[in-house]
Amino acid sequence: MQSVRQIAEEIVAREGGFVNDPDDSGGATKYGVTIHTMRRLRLDLTRDGQISEADVRALSRAQAVDIFITHYFERPRIAEIPSALQPSLFDMYVNAGANAVKILQRLLQDMGFKVAVDGAIGPQTLAAARKAAETDELAFRDAYGVARRNYYFRIADGRVASRKYARTRRGGKGGWIKRAEAFLSPQYHLTSTEFSRRVAAWA
Numbered sequence: 001m002q003s004v005r006q007i008a009e010e011i012v013a014r015e016g017g018f019v020n021d022p023d024d025s026g027g028a029t030k031y032g033v034t035i036h037t038m039r040r041l042r043l044d045l046t047r048d049g050q051i052s053e054a055d056v057r058a059l060s061r062a063q064a065v066d067i068f069i070t071h072y073f074e075r076p077r078i079a080e081i082p083s084a085l086q087p088s089l090f091d092m093y094v095n096a097g098a099n100a101v102k103i104l105q106r107l108l109q110d111m112g113f114k115v116a117v118d119g120a121i122g123p124q125t126l127a128a129a130r131k132a133a134e135t136d137e138l139a140f141r142d143a144y145g146v147a148r149r150n151y152y153f154r155i156a157d158g159r160v161a162s163r164k165y166a167r168t169r170r171g172g173k174g175g176w177i178k179r180a181e182a183f184l185s186p187q188y189h190l191t192s193t194e195f196s197r198r199v200a201a202w203a
Contacts, residue, residue: 008065008073009065011032012065014182017031018056023161023164028057033056034056035052038059045058045059045063068094072093072094073090076121081129082133082137084141085104089144104129105119108125108128114128115128145180146184149181153198156199172192172195
């Protein structure tokens with residue numbers, strides 16, 4: 001089983017280096033850490049009294065890993081979720097914040113559990129997640145992965161500027177979809193035909 005640090009290092013590798021995409025509300029980002037996160041954590045790496053793009057560029061890979069472990073895994077209580085689900089939920093929390101937990105909570109509701117969709121992992125969500133994983137933890141992980149993929153599709157359905165993250169210029173699976181499917185069993189990956197059919201309305 002992977003350690004949390006190994007998972008965090010894979011997330012950092014997946015996120016890549018410095019970007020500042022005008023279509024991404026995260027703004028200047030490096031290794032998945034946004035300028036908004038650095039301001040929230042008061043990470044003035046250049047020590048000039050302000051947190052700017054220069055601080056984002058100065059962020060090291062090791063610092064990004066430590067930020068993710070502390071603020072995106074331990075504090076949100078992902079460490080207490082059934083182990084098979086942790087890598088996908090952790091990765092999604094880095095990508096989408098509390099929405100990662102809301103996806104889980106809506107899934108639990110669909111499974112018949114009474115949980116609030118508030119984006120916070122509390123006793124209610126933990127108890128429901130553990131119960132849901134009792135029968136087949138991998139099936140639960142896959143159900144979350146499909147729900148996560150559908151979340152990305154819904155964003156792209158409603159926002160044209162976001163479609164480039166879900167579909168490549170050549171019409172193949174974009175980064176969002178590949179990212180979700182990286183945590184899915186192979187039988188639940190969309191075929192090229194299935195993917196093309198799903199995004200046909202975007203043409």
